[in-house]
Amino acid sequence: MEAANRFKSLRAAPFSLLSSIRNQAAKLAVESGMPVLFAFLIMGVLTLGGCDDYPADPDHSLQTIQQQKLIRVGVIDDRPWVYIENGTPAGIEATMMNAYAQSRGLDITWHPLSKADAFEHLKRGKIDVIIGGLTNASPRKKDAGFTRPYLNAKDKKDQYVLAVPRGENALLTDLEKFLAQYDVKSAFEEPTS
């Protein structure tokens, strides 16, 4: 009987230990006004939200771009969004990147690549952005961080986006802030530059 009981308590031990720790912690936390403290902590952090370097990049993409004053743009040929003309990229998204670089005081190096290579380069940190008529319907969505659409539409395959490395949220939000102010129609009207 005693042996059976001991066996039972041994078997239940890891779980009951964990849950008793959790229960104790919860009780202590509630009694000491932890939720309230927690609320104040959140408020405090929220006020920090105005900071410029929040959110940050795990791999410091934006920081590097700003320090070197250079953005490396992967180009997938896809008319009319991007295409190479007389050795330089042209098209709606190329114009867009030029405007971005200009507004941020950056130089651009263009990297014409195949679709597969572009995403591989992006993953390895060899380029910072991909342009090339990508949409939210792209099966590559999982391999990169897509901006929100600069051209919005109901259908996913008409929602045009740019791609940055996954999780590089500072670069992503900086691009998105730019896109929110950018007049896409001007790129449509402008002939090749």
Added chain:
Amino acid sequence: MKTAPQYEFTQEQEKALHQARWLEYVTIAYLLSVIVLMYFVTGSSQAMKTAWYEDILSLVPPISFLIGSWICWRKPSNHFPYGFHRAVSVLYLVAALALLGMGSFLLIEAVTTLFKGEHPTIGMREYFGIDIWLGWWMIAVLLWGTFPPIFLGLKKLKLAKPLNDKILYTDGKMNKADWMTAAAAIPGVLGIGLGWWWADAVAAGLISIDILMDGWKQSRDAVTGLMNRAPTAMDNGYLDLPEEIKAQLLTYPWIHDAEVRLYEHGHLIFGEGFIQTPNDTPLDPERMREAIKAVNGMDWRLQGFALTIMPKA
């Protein structure tokens, strides 16, 4: 067929049941609001996704309670002579298994996300003309999901006592602990903002462990609850009722020896007492009725207690 007597609520219980039902409707409406809001802001955060699933699962206890409160107080019938109280125990088991399954699934997902080193991508999002980092929207929704349940939980715990309702009690306890989910998810989201991509997966892991433990505890509770175990209080401590009944029976001079066994049947308790008269003197029906009535009066949960002669060993 002799069916178990139908229990009549006291006024206090009637009021508590009414309030509890109302409270559970409020809970469901509130949870739906959290679930819908979360759906819009979840993005690619694993922690948010896990918290979202947890909120969906926490709809189950209120729904179980509401269904149960209709079914289980129905009058015992020929086909269900002991009544319908176990309907709730069955619902409870199903809910607990759902927690267990979902908890395991989410834990595995959190661990694989962590090991694959997937960096959550969270950009800008505009709502109501405010264009900010989606992480801030997530935190706003998580805060809405944090504080109301604490108060709902406390109120439910209070109402569960007079009704002796385990689902209501467990639901209240879960609500009370619900803020811990947000307490894990918010640092996860804030961590992403600081460039700590792993913070998200770690938060998701913690929340799923929490779901898993709730599921484990409740499954164990539900299974033992379906096994004719001795009656327990709501915190699962065994009652001293069998000993008290035995003592009560032994106060009668015409009872020489007595043994009692009871089992739990949802809210109620059933069972029987075996007695031995001094020198096997014959029993007087009037005395037995009196004893049965006295025993049934010892606890409102005690229904249809039966008294019989101890068989010879």
